[in-house]
Amino acid sequence: xxxxxxxxxxxxxxxxxxxxxxxxxxxxxEALAWAMQGAPxxxxxxxxxxxxxxxxxxxxxxxxxxxxxxxSLILHPTEAERVHPARTTGLLALSLTSALHELGLTPQIxxxxxxxxxGRKLAGILVEGTWTGAELDALVLxxxxxxxxxxxxxxxxxLFPATSIESELGHPIKRIDLLRDILRNVMNWRPKLGTxxxxxxxxxxxxxxxxxxxxxGGKGKPVTGELLGLxxxxxxxxxxxxxNSVTVQFGEVYLRPVA
Numbered sequence: 001x002x003x004x005x006x007x008x009x010x011x012x013x014x015x016x017x018x019x020x021x022x023x024x025x026x027x028x029x030e031a032l033a034w035a036m037q038g039a040p041x042x043x044x045x046x047x048x049x050x051x052x053x054x055x056x057x058x059x060x061x062x063x064x065x066x067x068x069x070x071x072s073l074i075l076h077p078t079e080a081e082r083v084h085p086a087r088t089t090g091l092l093a094l095s096l097t098s099a100l101h102e103l104g105l106t107p108q109i110x111x112x113x114x115x116x117x118x119g120r121k122l123a124g125i126l127v128e129g130t131w132t133g134a135e136l137d138a139l140v141l142x143x144x145x146x147x148x149x150x151x152x153x154x155x156x157x158x159l160f161p162a163t164s165i166e167s168e169l170g171h172p173i174k175r176i177d178l179l180r181d182i183l184r185n186v187m188n189w190r191p192k193l194g195t196x197x198x199x200x201x202x203x204x205x206x207x208x209x210x211x212x213x214x215x216x217g218g219k220g221k222p223v224t225g226e227l228l229g230l231x232x233x234x235x236x237x238x239x240x241x242x243x244n245s246v247t248v249q250f251g252e253v254y255l256r257p258v259a
Contacts, residue, residue, distance in 0.1 A: 001048055001066075001175055009176045013183045016040035023065065025052035028126055028142035031072035035130045035138035041076040046179070053144055054126065061124055061144045067164075068151035069175055072142040073186065080194030082136060086234040086250045087193050089113050089127050090202045092141045095185035096123055097205045099178060105168060108207035111227075111236050112250050115145075116207055120163035122146055143182075147175050160256075203229045208257050213238070217253040224258060 003020040010018070017040060024030060024047040031045040050070045053061035063070045073092070075081065081088060089112060096115050097107040108116045115123040123145040130138045146152050146164040153162060166172045192198045203209070208227050215236065216222030223246055225238035236248040236255075 017043040019045045021047040023049040027072040031140040035074050039074045043074040045072040062153035067148040069145040075139045092125050095182050098185040099181035109205045110207040117168045120161045212258040215248045215255050
């Protein structure tokens with residue numbers, strides 16, 4: 001993958017600007033800096049390799065060369081994105097799952113920010129923003145995707161079992177083709193972000209729906225209950241053990257199924 005190939009393959013995608021790197025510390029760090037310098041809406045940072053990729057809860061993201069997607073998309077929020085900023089995590093997740101459905105796979109979104117295949121982690125999403133006072137200027141939607149088998153980290157280095165698209169399909173795919181399909185689906189889902197159809201599609205791909213899960217982290221005690229679905233703002237709805245409904249907000253939280 002190189003910049004010439006990228007620009008040719010993405011010619012049908014109306015990117016405002018593209019920055020490609022053979023190797024980088026973090027695409028999100030580069031995109032945040034670029035956003036603060038005035039990067040236009042729908043600008044993309046992409047790298048073949050990340051050496052300091054990061055996810056939520058201060059976790060690192062393994063991105064070896066020639067095998068994964070490491071991308072960060074800069075958006076200037078629309079009115080709907082300002083009203084429902086947390087839904088932008090779902091925007092990138094849905095865009096990936098839509099592309100994977102087109103490959104005949106059955107992905108699931110593990111709330112709040114992971115995508116699974118066959119119960120194994122395929123992708124992680126990190127959404128960050130730049131602000132002027134209380135005003136949100138730009139959103140940076142970062143995502144790492146394990147495309148080829150070589151992108152899957154060793155079992156001893158991960159907290160959740162991982163997989164790749166190649167491993168699940170049984171044959172390799174081109175990362176550039178997947179990137180194009182993800183961006184095409186971002187263009188499709190973004191205008192629908194504030195609509196019920198967006199939330200319904202997110203719920204349809206939601207992992208562990210109807211199952212017992214535990215959600216923990218943050219300040220309170222871990223909550224165990226049946227995963228019911230999503231609230232309009234993208235927060236999680238559970239039915240707790242006392243049969244009361246519980247809302248879990250986005251933040252430094254984790255979710256795992258109860259054995």
